[in-house]
Amino acid sequence: MSLLTINNINKAFGGVKAINNVSFELPRGQLLALLGPNGAGKSTCFNMLNGQLKPDSGSIKLEGVELVGRHPRQIWNEGVGRTFQISATFGSLTVLENLQMVLLSRDKKLFRLWTPAASYYKEEALVLLDQVGMADQADRACSVLAYGDVKRVELAMALAHDPKLLLMDEPTAGMAPKERNQLVMLVKKMVIDRNLSVLFTEHSMDVVFEHADRMIVFARGELIADGGAEDIRNDPKVREVYFGSGKSFEAA
Amino acid sequence: MTLSGLLVQLLNGLVDASSLFLVASGLSLIFGVTRIMNFAHGSFYMLGVYVAYTFVSHMGESVGGFWVAIILSSLMVALLGALIEIVILRRVYRAPELFQLLATFSLVLILQDLALFIWGPEDLFGPRAPGLTGSIEILGRNFPQYNLVMIVIGPAVLGILWLLLNKTRWGVLIRAATQDREMVSTLGVNQAWLFTSVFALGCFLAGLGGALQEPRIPANLALDLESIGTAFVVVVVGGMGSIPGAFLAALLIAEVKALCIALGTIHIFGIDFPMSKMTLVAEFLIMAIILVIRPWGLLGKPQATARNDHSAEPPLRPSLPIFKWCTAALVLALVLVPVFEETFPYAQIILVEIFIAVLFAASLHFVMGPGGMHSFGHAAYFGLGAYGAAILVVTWKLPMELALIAGPLLAVLGALVFGWFSVRLSGVYLAMLTFAFAQIVWSIVYQWDDVTGGSNGIFGVWPSDWLSSTTALYYLTLSIMLAGILILRRILFAPFGLAIRAARDSSLRADAIGVDVKRVQWVAFVVAGLFGGIAGAVYVFSKGGISPEAIGVGRSIDGLVMVLLGGVQTLFGPIVGASIFTWLHDSVARETDYWKAVLGMIILLIVLIFPAGIVGTLSHLWQWIKHHRPLQTKKVEASK
Amino acid sequence: MSKVLYKLLIGGVLASSFVASASWAADTIKIGEVNSYKAMSAFLGPYKKGWEMGLDEINSQGGVLGKNLEVIYRDDNANPGDAIRVAEELRTREKVSMIFGGFLSHTGLALTDYAKRRKMIYLAAEPLTDKIVWENGNDYTFRLRPSTYMQVAMLIPDAVKLNKKRWGLVYPNYEYGQSAVATFMQLLSKAQPGVEFVVEQATPLGKIDAGSVVQALDDAKPDAIFNVLFGADLGKFVREGNTRGLFAGKEVFSLLTGEPEYLDPMGAEAPEGWYVTGYPWNKIDTPEHNAFKTAYEAKYGEYPRAGSIVGYTSIKTIAALIKKAGSTDTDDLIKAFSGLSHNTPFGPITYRSQDNQSTFGAFVGQTALVDGKGEMVNFRYVDGADVQPSDEEVAAMRPAN
Known part of the structure; x- marks a missing residue:
């Protein structure tokens, strides 16, 4: 059985269809890239998957459990982690505290009023930070980090509760090419080591074609292609969408 | 009541709606573009009435002269507004959120004393408008001619504003700036002058609103505070930044009030209920209901979060040893104060006052700073705690010690209810909902004579015998204050403290890691309410009683001023802010009759010198020195 | 102002906030005064001038008990909590012998309660609320001005005489307004059933x-x-009422409206023919009042208001009190205060021993427009002693001490 099953979801904003009858599946242990030009509906799709938006119709199931109508934090509870296009971390907390927050939340200890938070999960948090290469900056405030570092902290946070599914919206935006590859390779390693499933959007096509196991393409709210790197490259619809908008994969 | 009576009452409501709208439209405009919550807007309105009094008295004998005088007065107020914007407000636009409040608050104090200085303390009743002194008959009743003109002016101004905003380049810029300030500045528009012109226009409208009242009401020194609360309510009910919304809201509020008055005393289930008393609280009830149903007001849109005024605060770090030693020394000094009673007989009394203010400010800071929720109605919890304790002692004859513990539970109850609704909103709307709740509490306290003593309050609530000496009370207050501060601090370092700061920093991220943001914020409200309530309960026993003034909007504002003065981004800020503010208030008032102006100028000075609050700025300075010293020595080495 | 700022900057105030006053104070008798000067400046300005003039007179005649009187006044911000704070300051730092003042009901009541707790004499000068001498009365608190009850009772005879059946009531929504209306309804219903x-x-x-x-x-x-x-509120009400013809053909009874503080700002729109209590400052022709008026106008270049009379009389009461007591000891003062009599611009008054209320009265008359401004006509002085409930009723209301 697939981990994630999306069936005929629709979403319209003021009469404009942002997502039109989209269905796809995501098996365990797969790195799936979601492609498409700007305005194709990628972010809308992401926001529906983690509960920020509610589809007008259709169903989203994680291991058979319906996610539609659930709150983001409940969906997180079901084992879905997420990073944002404009990364969201807690700026006034240190890198370490950001991770401790997630771990405290995982174990439902957020409402403890007495024992200092510093004494909770320090080792575990450092291990997670080490994975993304941020352990040496653990004591810095998130608000003063370089952008690429914020993205890595965010990734560590998304992985902290050992999710089954990771949603990554533009995980490498604003990073240098070398950093990009490092980050995606790290994710790829998790996919293999932990049997994690990842759905991500990405502008950098070389990253996608090099690392993604499979890709799906959106255009104007519809899913127009689904397959491996070769299939997508040769798909006439995809070529039309990208060349029609004056872009090619090679150029992008 | 007859149908014709009702109709004429609705007409009366239209008159008041026009007056409300004029003041509120300017406030809404200023907020929309500059994001400044202009506390001084009521002061400009008041100045409008005064200046018009002077002009109309001198030149208002002819019809033309009267209207020229009105326009001239409004222009004078606009000019003053522009001047103030250029000289003062421009310097604080970049300061952290809400810090501008302090600047406008100081203006309220200064402008009121200015009016007192120029026009004196007596009410000034100006001449009527020539040609409109009489009345005409409508449905068998005499309706003042001038009021008919007022009814027309409201919609006329609405129309002119609409044309201005929609049909001129300037208007387009304003609307753009309302949506996205940064965009406009990147378009090459001179943002400074755009802000100045908007502020001047807003003040013009306030001045016009005031000037038009000249034939109807006496100019007096209470007009500023009377009008500002209602103006804020109108703006928020209409939706911040929406001019048509403000008009609708003004209409709604004025008509509801007119209806309350028209109904007179009604009988429900055999109980006489004088509806006219409802006018005291009508606008706040309306605001609370509207905000619960429509979180952005009638015609408002969700607020775009302002991008530039969130300078992220540094993480909380455990105190440095030197700081700990300093604090210990300070505490020791405070413990020793009573030893010097002979030399400093007043020290304990003013310090008790300061301790209560510190605890109150610290509890407000808890929701405001780390919680990121700007409560404009924190006096509610102070009041509930105070009245809870007082009622328990006076009516239930509970011993003082028990009341001191049980009283604040009423504040917790209040925070549970108000917090539940408030955390569902954000930004200014949250602030105004807390304000509405506080006003509702105030008006219940003010009118429920049997339980709360009504406007007089409750007296004779003195501490038990063992605490009756000044020194015993001093130690009690000192220890409660210290315990309160330490507990609040402890909570901020605990997982829950982490959670509220996280929820403030990014509710998006918090949501995505399973944090129930609303619940976290709700609990934060309750914690703050508890400590605010404790401050109130202690206050009761230090004063021997409580009255509605002590829990009114004044206390909420004082709390905000204390927190902002000290610096909202530091834990020590509210302590310093509360101490300095309370002490200044006490000592300046003794030195001069114009103490409000002096206090205002001192606050203004602090605002300009310490743009992040006193403690905030000092700690920035400390960081700066720490980071730059090694750099300088390196440079020196390099040059060698 | 710059002097004040300078003082603040050098921290001079820091010292003055905490340190006890200097010792030269020993040769004066210090009296504390607490009032809402800033919030009620229109009314308390003349009041302050009144007690300042009285103080000058007393001291120029050699003071009391061979010492000059010194008044140290403080602003209470119209807030009972602040009133207690400044009273504490006056007691501990200034070491005053007694306090007087108060304008609003709630600050007056707070000081009343404070006086009892700190066993300090308080002369409530202006506050009107009945509770100061009745429900919340105590041995330490005395009141000069005629209370709400007394002011209302003064109007009742005229109201009964007119024998009107249907009455409308309008009042500010707080204790003063509520208790005035309650008293009016009670007294009128009793005198005129139906x-x-x-x-x-x-x-x-x-x-x-x-x-x-x-x-x-x-x-x-x-x-x-x-x-x-x-x-x-009154100004707005009268102007709107005139325009709409509310007062045509209706009798109006109005509390305090004859006091120049309230009547004068209305100018030419002052109502005509209202029955009011007040102070016809320019028409009272008694030697006591003429002397007061002449001195006041000479000193300040303006005519006296009702507040001027109250302020002036308050300090005169205090001088007479200390003279009679022969000391500033609180117990002696209490003994001397009960039944204390002295002369005032309105004639002699006595502080009643049954409830510590003075018999200071007020004028009742009708308003009229004279030379384009409001004045009181057909007035008479009503002595405070004549508008009191019976002694039994008073005794029942006062708590046993």
Whole structure:
């Protein structure tokens, strides 16, 4: 059985269809890239998957459990982690505290009023930070980090509760090419080591074609292609969408 | 009541709606573009009435002269507004959120004393408008001619504003700036002058609103505070930044009030209920209901979060040893104060006052700073705690010690209810909902004579015998204050403290890691309410009683001023802010009759010198020195 | 102002905030004064001038017990909590012998309670609330001015004489307004059975919607109106009422409206023919008042207000009190205060031993327009002793000490 099953979801904003009858599946242990030009509906799709938006119709199931109508934090509870296009971390907390927050939340200890938070999960948090290469900056405030570092902290946070599914919206935006590859390779390693499933959007096509196991393409709210790197490259619809908008994969 | 009576009452409501709208439209405009919550807007309105009094008295004998005088007065107020914007407000636009409040608050104090200085303390009743002194008959009743003109002016101004905003380049810029300030500045528009012109226009409208009242009401020194609360309510009910919304809201509020008055005393289930008393609280009830149903007001849109005024605060770090030693020394000094009673007989009394203010400010800071929720109605919890304790002692004859513990539970109850609704909103709307709740509490306290003593309050609530000496009370207050501060601090370092700061920093991220943001914020409200309530309960026993003034909007504002003065981004800020503010208030008032102006100028000075609050700025300075010293020595080495 | 700032900057105030006053104070008798000067400046300005003039007179005649009187005054911000704070300051740092002052009911009541707790004499100068001498009365608190009850009772005879059946009531929505109306209803119903109160408008203090209120009163078609509004509310109410013809054909009874503080700001729009209590400063022709008026006008270049009389009389009461007691010891003062008599611009008054209320009275008359401004005509002085409930009723209301 697939981990994630999306069936005929629709979403319209003021009469404009942002997502039109989209269905796809995501098996365990797969790195799936979601492609498409700007305005194709990628972010809308992401926001529906983690509960920020509610589809007008259709169903989203994680291991058979319906996610539609659930709150983001409940969906997180079901084992879905997420990073944002404009990364969201807690700026006034240190890198370490950001991770401790997630771990405290995982174990439902957020409402403890007495024992200092510093004494909770320090080792575990450092291990997670080490994975993304941020352990040496653990004591810095998130608000003063370089952008690429914020993205890595965010990734560590998304992985902290050992999710089954990771949603990554533009995980490498604003990073240098070398950093990009490092980050995606790290994710790829998790996919293999932990049997994690990842759905991500990405502008950098070389990253996608090099690392993604499979890709799906959106255009104007519809899913127009689904397959491996070769299939997508040769798909006439995809070529039309990208060349029609004056872009090619090679150029992008 | 007859149908014709009702109709004429609705007409009366239209008159008041026009007056409300004029003041509120300017406030809404200023907020929309500059994001400044202009506390001084009521002061400009008041100045409008005064200046018009002077002009109309001198030149208002002819019809033309009267209207020229009105326009001239409004222009004078606009000019003053522009001047103030250029000289003062421009310097604080970049300061952290809400810090501008302090600047406008100081203006309220200064402008009121200015009016007192120029026009004196007596009410000034100006001449009527020539040609409109009489009345005409409508449905068998005499309706003042001038009021008919007022009814027309409201919609006329609405129309002119609409044309201005929609049909001129300037208007387009304003609307753009309302949506996205940064965009406009990147378009090459001179943002400074755009802000100045908007502020001047807003003040013009306030001045016009005031000037038009000249034939109807006496100019007096209470007009500023009377009008500002209602103006804020109108703006928020209409939706911040929406001019048509403000008009609708003004209409709604004025008509509801007119209806309350028209109904007179009604009988429900055999109980006489004088509806006219409802006018005291009508606008706040309306605001609370509207905000619960429509979180952005009638015609408002969700607020775009302002991008530039969130300078992220540094993480909380455990105190440095030197700081700990300093604090210990300070505490020791405070413990020793009573030893010097002979030399400093007043020290304990003013310090008790300061301790209560510190605890109150610290509890407000808890929701405001780390919680990121700007409560404009924190006096509610102070009041509930105070009245809870007082009622328990006076009516239930509970011993003082028990009341001191049980009283604040009423504040917790209040925070549970108000917090539940408030955390569902954000930004200014949250602030105004807390304000509405506080006003509702105030008006219940003010009118429920049997339980709360009504406007007089409750007296004779003195501490038990063992605490009756000044020194015993001093130690009690000192220890409660210290315990309160330490507990609040402890909570901020605990997982829950982490959670509220996280929820403030990014509710998006918090949501995505399973944090129930609303619940976290709700609990934060309750914690703050508890400590605010404790401050109130202690206050009761230090004063021997409580009255509605002590829990009114004044206390909420004082709390905000204390927190902002000290610096909202530091834990020590509210302590310093509360101490300095309370002490200044006490000592300046003794030195001069114009103490409000002096206090205002001192606050203004602090605002300009310490743009992040006193403690905030000092700690920035400390960081700066720490980071730059090694750099300088390196440079020196390099040059060698 | 710059001097003050300078002082603040060098921290001079820091010292003065905490340190006890210097020792030269020993050769004066210090009296504390607490009032809402800033919040009620229009009324308390003349009041302050009044006690300052009285103080000068007393000291130029050699003071009391061979010492000069010294008044140290403080602002209470119209807030009972602040009133207690400044009273504590006056007690501990200034070491005053007694306090006087108060204008608003709640600060007056707070000081009343404070006086009892700290066993310090308090002369309530201006506050009107009945509770100061009745429900919340105590041995330490005395009151000069005629209370709400007394002011209302002064108007009752005229109201009964007119024999109007349907009454409308309008009052500010707080204790003063409520208790005035309650007393009026009670006394009038007793004196004139069958009287009806057909409409009641309680308006928020300082924020009356005059148009709507005037119309609501008019629509109920009362024969007469009892008004307790004052200050800016009164001005708005009268102007709106004049324009709408509310007062035509109706008798109006109004508390305090004859005091120049309230009558004068209305100028040419002052109502005519209202029955009011007040202070016809320019028409009282008695030697005591003429002397007071002449001295006041000479000193300040303006005419006296009701507040001037109250301030002046308060300090005169205090001088007479200390002279009679022969010391500033609180117990001696209490003994001397009970039954204390002295002369005032309104004639002799006595502090009643049964409730510590003075017999200081007020003038009752009708308003009229003279030379384009409001004045009181057909007035008479009503002695405070004549408008009191019976001694048994008073005794029942006062708590046993």
